[in-house]
Amino acid sequence: MSFAARDLIRGLLVKEPQHRLAYRRGATEIKHHPFFQSVNWALIRCANPPDVPKQVVMDISAGTNVTKVPSNDKVPGLDVKPSGNYLEIDFF
Template sequence: MAEPTNVRSMSFVGTHEYLAPEIIRGEGHGSAVDWWTFGIFLFELLHGATPFKGQGNRATLFNVVGQPLRFPDAPQVSTAARDLIRGLLVKEPHKRIAYKRGATEIKQHPFFDGVNWALVRSAAPPHVPERVDFSRYANKDSRLMDKKAVVETGSDGSRNSSDDPSYVDFEYF
């Protein structure tokens, strides 16, 4: 998990629903964006959806910046879970939980009461999937690998997204 740092970035990349407000506003950002994303992730795990989802990417970005955090009535989650999520999803990064002390502050939150952090890495997971030997895919028929993709275009040479459901139409904020 991210630790506090004074390093700033001006990048604007990521899934719209997970972007922190400071990224969207173009203010530059540090490790506090990772804690914002963790808050979005926890919210989605507990509620089945992200908190600022809009009708499209543009609406989602506006919601992240301008809408307050609201919790749905169901399912019910613990007070500690809500408190942690509220602390992680503070729109001003310098007021966000873990801004100053990083993971130490998160680990001490009541949501994680009972977690023995020293033993986490030695705990056995409930399921360990079988290994996949990817080398068996390395020697596939090279004639198939060398083929060029065929892209169908309209009479004017353009691609029409309404005719092709796999076409991705990017939106810009």
């Protein structure tokens, strides 16, 4: 994960609101963060969204979970693996 992404997440997760990112100027402060430097906010409604991985389908029958995990070949940086009754999904 890039430094800008980590910095943005840290800034948004600060417990004290007066120290949190966007406390002073709201969304404008977030939009001016280096993580979003390549985003043209004026044209955001016209932009195409990035590809989203297909949903994971779970089939519960006879008390057992059968999980169909999407192929990782199509989505670089996505790691999906079954872990007991849950799926562990790592994006980075």
